[in-house]
Amino acid sequence: MPEGPQMVFLKDQLSHFVGETVVEAKGREKGIPYELVEGQALVDIKTFGKELLFCFPQFTIRIHLVLFGKYAIDSTLNRALQLGLAFENGEVNFYACNCRFIEEPLDNMYDWSIDVLHKSFEAKRAVEKMVSKPTQLICEALLDQNIVAGVGNKIKNEVLFRRQIHPESLVGEIPVDKLEALIEECVTLSSEYLEWKREGTDNDHWKVYKKKECPRDHVPLLKEKIGKSARSCYFCDKCQQLYLPDNL
Template identity: 70%
Template sequence: MPEGPQMVLLKEQAEHFIGQHVLKAEGNANNIPFDIMKDQELTDIKIFGKEILFCFPHFTVRIHLMLFGKYKIDGQLNQALRLGLEFENGAINFYACECRFITEPLNKVYDWSTDVMHGSFNPDKALEKLCSKPDRLICEALLDQHILAGVGNKIKNEVLFRRQVHPESLVGEIPETVMKKLVDECVKLSFEYLEWKREETENEHWEIYKKKECPRDYIPILKEKIGKSGRSCYFCDKCQKLYLPDNN
């Protein structure tokens, strides 16, 4: 699943469509009024977490790539088109994604300060929200898109490894200074990840995600589905501390 940095890169790749008018809008997304979109000017492209927002004067089209979503700029993929926009200077096509038509002002729909890559991201508020649910596993809390929008499974695993926190730790048992560092690391790593995506070098940089051996301890990395969400956690039992009651 794409995480925030991939969406920021997608925005960069599509930015030349801003200011262009839609020549053709098509696809099988059943909740998008394609006829209304024709001739409309794309006024902006915004990113919120894992979503990309195509802004028009009176509405916004929101796309979430979900688990298997794909896109192609100036080309087509051999699968059913969910939403395609053609402009005078090219086209962008989306597949297997979730589309939504938004007519409310975006500032009412989105709290930009929860997006770790947005200029208005508020780490204190994120910390406060995380700490308000002390019984959660840290590996699940970091994926909460209402708190840290844009953080996905890769960022989660790497951040926990960097700050040496075991994914099964309980939020309420982790010292606040460590929690704060986890939040800061989510931001830092997201921007590093964006740089790696631009250079196409991301796989050279992961230290724990889908790796076999801990680079600190040279012992096997564990892979487990932890928590209700069942997302994969990659971690080292030796150097990532498990914060549990009576375990500090």
């Protein structure tokens, strides 16, 4: 699933469509009024967490690539088209994604300050939200898009390794200064990830995600599906501390 930095990277790749008029809108997505979209000028493209937002004067089209979503710029893929937007200067096509037609002002719908890649992101608020559910596993809290929008499984695993926190730690048992540092690391890594995407080197930088050995201790990493969401965790139980109540 694409994470926040990948969506910002995609937004950059589509920036030449901003200011252009849609000459054709098509696809099998039922909720889009295609004839209304055609003839409209694209005013802006924004991202929120893992979502891409095509902003038109009176409405927005939201794209979420979910687990297996794909896109093609100025080309097509051999699969069912979910939504395609063609402009005078090119086209973008989306597949296996969720699309939504939004008429509400975005500022009413989105709290930009929870997006780790947004300039208004507030780490302190994210920590407060996390500690309000003290029995949650940290590996699940980090994937909560209502707390840290844009963080996905790669960023989750890497920040836990960087800050040496075991993924099965309970949020309420982790010292608050360590939680703050962990959230700040989400911001730092997201920016780095975006730079790596732009350089085309993102796959060269992961320390634990889909790796076999801890780069600190040179012992095998563990890979486990942890928590209700059962997303894969890659971690080292030698250098990542497990924070649990004393009586466990």
